[in-house]
Amino acid sequence: MSGRLEGVGAWVLYCVTAAMMIFILAPLLVVMSVSVSDSYFVTFPPQGFTLSWYAKVLQDRDFLDALGLSAVLAFCTTMGSLLLGVPAAFALVRGSFLGQSFLKSLVLSPLVFPALVTGLALLQLLSSLGSGDARVNLLIGHIVVTAPYVVRTVVSSLQLMDINLEEAARTLGANRMKTFWRVTLPQIAPGVAAGSLFAFMVSFDNYPISMWLANSEYSPVPLVLMRQLVNVFDPSVPAMSTIIILLAVVGVLILERLVGLRRAVAI
Amino acid sequence: MTDVAQTTAQAPGDLDERSPWRLSLSVGFLALPMLAFLSIFFFYPAANLLFYSLLSQDAKGIIGRPFTLSHYVHIAEVDLYLKVFWNTLQIAFVTSIVAIVMAYPVAITMVKSNAIVNRVISLIVIAPLIVSVVVRAYGWQLILVNTPTGLLNWLLLTLHIINEPLELLYTKTAVVIGSLHVFFPMMVLPLASALGKIDPNLEDAARMLGAPWWKVFARVTLPLSVPGLVAGFTLVFSLTAGSFVIPVLLGGTSSTMLGNLIEQQIFVVYDWPFGATIAVVLVIVVFAINALSMRILEGRRFRRIAS
Numbered sequence: 001m002s003g004r005l006e007g008v009g010a011w012v013l014y015c016v017t018a019a020m021m022i023f024i025l026a027p028l029l030v031v032m033s034v035s036v037s038d039s040y041f042v043t044f045p046p047q048g049f050t051l052s053w054y055a056k057v058l059q060d061r062d063f064l065d066a067l068g069l070s071a072v073l074a075f076c077t078t079m080g081s082l083l084l085g086v087p088a089a090f091a092l093v094r095g096s097f098l099g100q101s102f103l104k105s106l107v108l109s110p111l112v113f114p115a116l117v118t119g120l121a122l123l124q125l126l127s128s129l130g131s132g133d134a135r136v137n138l139l140i141g142h143i144v145v146t147a148p149y150v151v152r153t154v155v156s157s158l159q160l161m162d163i164n165l166e167e168a169a170r171t172l173g174a175n176r177m178k179t180f181w182r183v184t185l186p187q188i189a190p191g192v193a194a195g196s197l198f199a200f201m202v203s204f205d206n207y208p209i210s211m212w213l214a215n216s217e218y219s220p221v222p223l224v225l226m227r228q229l230v231n232v233f234d235p236s237v238p239a240m241s242t243i244i245i246l247l248a249v250v251g252v253l254i255l256e257r258l259v260g261l262r263r264a265v266a267i
Numbered sequence: 268m269t270d271v272a273q274t275t276a277q278a279p280g281d282l283d284e285r286s287p288w289r290l291s292l293s294v295g296f297l298a299l300p301m302l303a304f305l306s307i308f309f310f311y312p313a314a315n316l317l318f319y320s321l322l323s324q325d326a327k328g329i330i331g332r333p334f335t336l337s338h339y340v341h342i343a344e345v346d347l348y349l350k351v352f353w354n355t356l357q358i359a360f361v362t363s364i365v366a367i368v369m370a371y372p373v374a375i376t377m378v379k380s381n382a383i384v385n386r387v388i389s390l391i392v393i394a395p396l397i398v399s400v401v402v403r404a405y406g407w408q409l410i411l412v413n414t415p416t417g418l419l420n421w422l423l424l425t426l427h428i429i430n431e432p433l434e435l436l437y438t439k440t441a442v443v444i445g446s447l448h449v450f451f452p453m454m455v456l457p458l459a460s461a462l463g464k465i466d467p468n469l470e471d472a473a474r475m476l477g478a479p480w481w482k483v484f485a486r487v488t489l490p491l492s493v494p495g496l497v498a499g500f501t502l503v504f505s506l507t508a509g510s511f512v513i514p515v516l517l518g519g520t521s522s523t524m525l526g527n528l529i530e531q532q533i534f535v536v537y538d539w540p541f542g543a544t545i546a547v548v549l550v551i552v553v554f555a556i557n558a559l560s561m562r563i564l565e566g567r568r569f570r571r572i573a574s
Contacts, residue, residue, distance in 0.1 A: 009480030016372035020451075021391050023369075027406025027448065028395060030418055034409060042409065045421065084301040091298035100295075107301055110309055114509030114553055116526045117546045120533065121312035124319065124543075144309050147301060205399040207512050211530070225401045229408075229516065238409075241402040248397040256390070 035238035053239035066224040077142040077203040078196050085150030093158040111148045119212035134218040141209040150195035157191025193258045319543040338544035355524045359508040362446040363500045366454040374458040396452045404516040407445045411436040437519030445513040450506050454499035461495025501560045505553045525549045
């Protein structure tokens with residue numbers, strides 16, 4: 001590759017980049033290191049070593065309930081986003097009708113809208129409709145913000161795929177359904193996978209929407225964690241946080257394996 | 268079966284002209300479920316929020332007509348609210364500018380180095396994106412704690428760089444640091460993709476003609492990467508302006524932002540019309556930044572065509 005880096009400029013660049021990497025990793029590493037501290041208060045440097053905070057956290061009903069709720073919620077959100085988002089992406093790429101670009105900006109608009117306001121607006125609607133089930137409300141709110149991610153990743157993989165393959169399949173006698181399942185879907189699978197994983201993770205970590213729609217009975221993980229942060233000062237909070245970090249790392253590795261990270265987040 | 272018969276019966280010309288048209292119209296209907304869903308649960312409630320901000324609330328707390336702009340006037344008149352508004356703009360602006368300065372070296376290194384370095388940097392930049400904001404703000408709390416037991420103070424005191432612990436947590440600086448951490452990928456990624464599109468020959472040519480590295484950057488790289496820069500700025504500004512968790516955990520009472528004010532109005536004061544008004548103001552701020560960056564990008568395209 002030409003345009004390689006040389007001389008003083010290169011050294012400055014590498015040093016600054018390394019410093020930035022430390023900046024990015026520091027808070028996560030600090031949380032993880034404190035989670036195994038022996039003392040009853042979170043202090044730096046951490047003292048001793050124990051895994052007992054993990055034992056405590058893994059017996060904490062509130063935390064486990066929240067984890068379960070978040071997992072189920074994120075799964076249902078992903079399914080909902082796929083059901084709405086994949087067909088919409090097809091319409092945006094394959095259709096050619098008046099107002100298509102307008103439709104695209106409509107469908108993607110929740111991405112540019114402050115999520116906090118989306119949640120508030122939804123809370124107002126749902127409470128005026130008298131919908132009391134927080135789980136349903138959370139699901140609706142999460143789908144509003146995650147479905148556009150699915151549309152975006154599926155749109156970009158549809159644009160990359162070779163449409164001639166579909167026509168070849170059709171000419172060879174495959175019907176529309178068969179063409180879709182055997183030719184189209186395998187080709188856009190990376191985009192669908194990336195979109196699903198994104199939807200799952202955005203939903204799992206969502207704070208600004210959940211804040212409005214959760215109640216004391218049904219609170220997803222980020223809300224429970226926030227509550228603990230304000231009230232509890234022992235290392236069980238870093239232990240919870242570390243569990244969340246590890247779950248995220250697993251998610252990232254899956255994403256990297258399936259589609260390659262850079263492609264998945266390409267905007 | 269009919270499908271197969273249809274395909275074989277069609278003349279090649281038919282396939283090109285008539286069927287794609289009909290196909291494209293029916294394909295268009297596939298967007299309807301999502302459009303309907305968003306109309307009910309996003310567009311309608313958002314419009315309703317705007318409507319709400321114009322309603323008045325009487326002494327008994329009943330919300331209704333007449334329509335009024337008094338809530339907007341209220342924001343502009345009360346010092347506290349005005350201060351929160353300026354705080355939000357200031358924090359979002361400073362965060363975006365610092366993010367630009369910090370993201371350039373990282374993005375350039377990503378584009379110019381070999382595949383392995385690129386992969387490692389991508390992984391480190393993107394991975395935290397998926398860790399909850401609450402966890403990341405908590406990590407910064409532990410680093411910035413104002414007592415000698417905070418990581419930063421402990422480090423600086425141990426190295427004898429300072430004698431008194433720094434007061435960083437619960438300040439605007441802490442909010443900026445936390446926001447930078449959370450939204451940094453949103454600056455690096457568009458910037459890296461814009462830099463990746465620059466023809467390396469242009470930089471080589473400038474270098475061969477004798478320009479030092481900083482001049483190559485200022486005269487060639489920087490101007491050509493403006494689209495990525497503007498996209499990153501818009502994203503970071505919008506996301507920071509609308510954040511909630513970071514100011515709560517890292518900012519003190521003097522760094523309250525619009526998001527916190529909205530939450531307070533709804534959950535503590537129960538003033539729905541005023542809460543809606545602040546939400547509308549937040550949306551206006553975000554949209555104004557978006558519109559501004561669109562103009563900058565279009566202005567550039569126009570100039571290029573004209574020249």
